[in-house]
Amino acid sequence: MTPAIKKRKRAASPSVMPTPAAPANGAIPPATLAAARRRIARANRVLLLTHVSPDGDAVGSLLGLGLALRAAGKEVSFACADPIPDTFRFLPACGEITDNPPGQFDLIVALDTADVGRLGKLGENLSRPIDLALDHHTTNPGYADLNLIDEAAASTAELVAELLEPLGLPLTRSVAECLLAGIITDTLGFRTSNVTAKTLALTHKLVTAGASLPEVYDLSFYKRSFAAMRLWGYGLSRMKLEDRIVWTTLTLHDKEQAHYHGQGDADLVNTLTSVREADIALILTERDDGRVKVSWRAVPGLNVATLAATFGGGGHMAAAGAEIPGPLDEAEKRVLEATRALLKANGSGGAV
Ligand SMILES: [Mn+2]
Structure with a gap:
C-alpha cells in the first residue's frame, strides 16, 4: 500500500470508522452491559437462579440464558427453590432445574427476581453474592453487583433476547424456545399493555432462530389440565x-x-x-x-x-x-x- 493511499484512507476515516456500539438498550448503561459481558467471558461455572412460585417468564428466562451460556461453552446449573409447574416440562433442560445446586460457582445470575427474598431458601444459602441480575420489575432495588434492569421490557425473557448479542452469547433454537415461552406467558399471549414493537421484533428473531410460535404458544400458555x-x-x-x-x-x-x-x-x-x-x-x-x-x-x-x-x-x-x-x-x-x-x-x- 502506498503512503498516498494510506493517507487518503486516513482522511476519510471519520465517516467510515465504526462508531462505538450504540447501547443495546436505553435503560441499561453501556458501561454496565460491557462489564456484564466481561464477567460472563471470564466465568466458567455459572449458577442461574429464579424466583419462588416460578411462572413462564421465570422458567423461560432462566433456561434461555442458561442454554445460551452453555452453547458458549460454560458449565451451567439451574436452580429454583420451588418445583417447576408441569406446563413448562416441554422446555429443553427444564428437568435440570434443582432446589439444591451442587458445587462452587464463579458467576451467579438471578433472573426475573425483584428482590433476594423472592429466591426463597436459595437466597439464604448462597456461597457468594449475586453477580448479575436480569429483570423487568419496577420494584427491583438493584441487589446484584451488576443490574441489567429494564422496566419497559414486557418480560425478562424479552430482555434476555435483546441482550444475548451484546453479552456475546449465541441464539440457538433451544434458547429461542425457552425465551419465547417467557414472552408469551408474561404478556398473556401478547395481550398486555406493555407489549411493544420491540417485543414483536424480538419474537420474530426467536421464530427465525427456529422456535415454533404455535407450538410454544399452545404448550406454555393455552393448554391446561x-x-x-x-x-x-x-x-x-x-x-x-x-x-x-x-x-x-x-x-x-x-x-x-x-x-x-x-x-x-x-x-x-x-x-x-x-x-x-x-x-x-x-x-x-x-x-x-x-x-x-x-x-x-x-x-x-x-x-x-x-x-x-x-x-x-x-x-x-x-x-x-x-x-x-x-x-x-x-x-x-x-x-x-x-x-x-x-x-x-x-x-x-x-x-x-
Ligand atoms: Mn416476568
Whole structure:
C-alpha cells in the first residue's frame, strides 16, 4: 500500500470508522452491559437462579440464558427453590432445574427476581453474592453487583433476547424456545399493555432462530389440565361484578372437588380480565396454611402494584399479588374495600 493511499484512507476515516456500539438498550448503561459481558467471558461455572412460585417468564428466562451460556461453552446449573409447574416440562433442560445446586460457582445470575427474598431458601444459602441480575420489575432495588434492569421490557425473557448479542452469547433454537415461552406467558399471549414493537421484533428473531410460535404458544400458555379447567368452573360459578370490579374466590374445597393439585388459581384471574364491564379483576385463593393469596389485574391507568404493597405484596402496575391472613370471607371484605377505594381515587367505579 502506498503512503498516498494510506493517507487518503486516513482522511476519510471519520465517516467510515465504526462508531462505538450504540447501547443495546436505553435503560441499561453501556458501561454496565460491557462489564456484564466481561464477567460472563471470564466465568466458567455459572449458577442461574429464579424466583419462588416460578411462572413462564421465570422458567423461560432462566433456561434461555442458561442454554445460551452453555452453547458458549460454560458449565451451567439451574436452580429454583420451588418445583417447576408441569406446563413448562416441554422446555429443553427444564428437568435440570434443582432446589439444591451442587458445587462452587464463579458467576451467579438471578433472573426475573425483584428482590433476594423472592429466591426463597436459595437466597439464604448462597456461597457468594449475586453477580448479575436480569429483570423487568419496577420494584427491583438493584441487589446484584451488576443490574441489567429494564422496566419497559414486557418480560425478562424479552430482555434476555435483546441482550444475548451484546453479552456475546449465541441464539440457538433451544434458547429461542425457552425465551419465547417467557414472552408469551408474561404478556398473556401478547395481550398486555406493555407489549411493544420491540417485543414483536424480538419474537420474530426467536421464530427465525427456529422456535415454533404455535407450538410454544399452545404448550406454555393455552393448554391446561382438565382439573384446572374444573377449578375454573367453581370459581366462575361464584363470580361477582360490582363497581367495575369482577372477582371470585377459590376455596380448598373447590380444589379438592376439582382434583386440582397445583398452586394458586390456575391463572383464572387472567381470564376474569376478559369481562368488559370491569376495570379490575381479582381472585382470592384459600391456601393450606390458612392464608389467602390475592391476585389483581387492572386496565392501563390503574396501579394495583401499590394496592398490593399495602397488603405486603407487590408486582407490576397491571398485575400484582399479595398473601394475607384469612379467613377467606374477611380477607375478601378487606381486599374489596381497598380495591373500591383505589377505583374511587382514580375517578372510576360506580355505575357498571
Ligand atoms: Mn416476568
